[in-house]
Amino acid sequence: MTTVKDALEQAIQRLIQANSAAQETRGARLDAQLLLSHVTGYERAHLYAYPERVLADEQERAFFALIERRQQGEPLAYLVGHKEFYGLDLLVDQRVLIPRPETELLVEAALRFVRARLDSGEQPLVADIGTGSGAIPIALAVAEPRLQRIYACDISTDALTVARANCQRQHVEERISLCEGDLLAALPEAVDLLTANLPYVGTEEITQLAPDVLHYEPHLALFSGPKGLGLLYRFFAQAKEFDKLKEKGSILVEIGYQQKADLTLYIHELWPHATVVAQQDYAGWDRLLQIYL
Numbered sequence: 228m229t230t231v232k233d234a235l236e237q238a239i240q241r242l243i244q245a246n247s248a249a250q251e252t253r254g255a256r257l258d259a260q261l262l263l264s265h266v267t268g269y270e271r272a273h274l275y276a277y278p279e280r281v282l283a284d285e286q287e288r289a290f291f292a293l294i295e296r297r298q299q300g301e302p303l304a305y306l307v308g309h310k311e312f313y314g315l316d317l318l319v320d321q322r323v324l325i326p327r328p329e330t331e332l333l334v335e336a337a338l339r340f341v342r343a344r345l346d347s348g349e350q351p352l353v354a355d356i357g358t359g360s361g362a363i364p365i366a367l368a369v370a371e372p373r374l375q376r377i378y379a380c381d382i383s384t385d386a387l388t389v390a391r392a393n394c395q396r397q398h399v400e401e402r403i404s405l406c407e408g409d410l411l412a413a414l415p416e417a418v419d420l421l422t423a424n425l426p427y428v429g430t431e432e433i434t435q436l437a438p439d440v441l442h443y444e445p446h447l448a449l450f451s452g453p454k455g456l457g458l459l460y461r462f463f464a465q466a467k468e469f470d471k472l473k474e475k476g477s478i479l480v481e482i483g484y485q486q487k488a489d490l491t492l493y494i495h496e497l498w499p500h501a502t503v504v505a506q507q508d509y510a511g512w513d514r515l516l517q518i519y520l
Contacts, residue, residue, distance in 0.1 A: 355421075
């Protein structure tokens with residue numbers, strides 16, 4: 228018979244020995260706790276309050292199967308099937324990129340824009356491009372119930388399936404319209420605010436990625452050609468060419484840490500009078516571009 232205490236101790240040792248890149252940030256102990264909590268349905272505090280509790284055979288098998296996958300580097304979020312983002316519990320799997328904390332900066336900036344318009348009596352229209360799991364539009368819809376309609380676009384049918392499930396999970400499916408297509412091609416009308424967390428990793432950076440990212444997260448949501456600028460350039464070009472922004476509209480995009488100068492130059496080629504403001508992430512890197520037309 229294997230107790231909670233025994234199972235955790237064995238799992239922690241296995242994860243430490245595996246020395247996967249993920250252990251540097253999450254910690255073997257925390258990973259083991261979260262996976263056992265996921266399998267048993269018990270809170271982490273409960274596991275330590277009752278270490279002598281005996282695991283059922285199926286629980287033990289399921290737990291160590293997940294530990295083995297974690298040893299191979301599979302991200303924790305994919306193993307448990309969900310990830311917290313902006314206070315929301317979102318479904319994730321290998322069809323979508325795992326939401327990152329730095330993307331919450333984009334949500335906060337979008338909320339400032341939206342609330343300023345709402346407070347002045349307007350009803351702004353928002354579109355999120357490359358929506359993936361739907362994290363950005365869902366966070367906006369939940370945080371600001373006055374916002375009546377948001378478009379969420381993605382080229383991936385699989386990603387939109389996950390986004391739809393998350394919209395239903397957070398009860399905002401009536402307010403978020405999902406659109407399938409390449410960047411802005413599927414967006415049916417001009418909007419006041421465009422948000423985007425598009426792939427921005429350069430193909431030359433592939434060796435710099437952590438193994439759990441490189442081997443498990445969808446490359447369609449990661450890479451965008453040399454210097455990672457291909458999709459971002461096309462996104463801005465389409466916004467201009469297809470006239471997808473209303474007068475005095477704005478764009479919020481997450482960017483790579485070395486892309487600010489190139490993108491600012493390109494944006495001013497398209498909109499010479501635009502104001503471009505960069506915001507840094509928690510590590511001090513330029514991470515968010517705010518474009519005001």
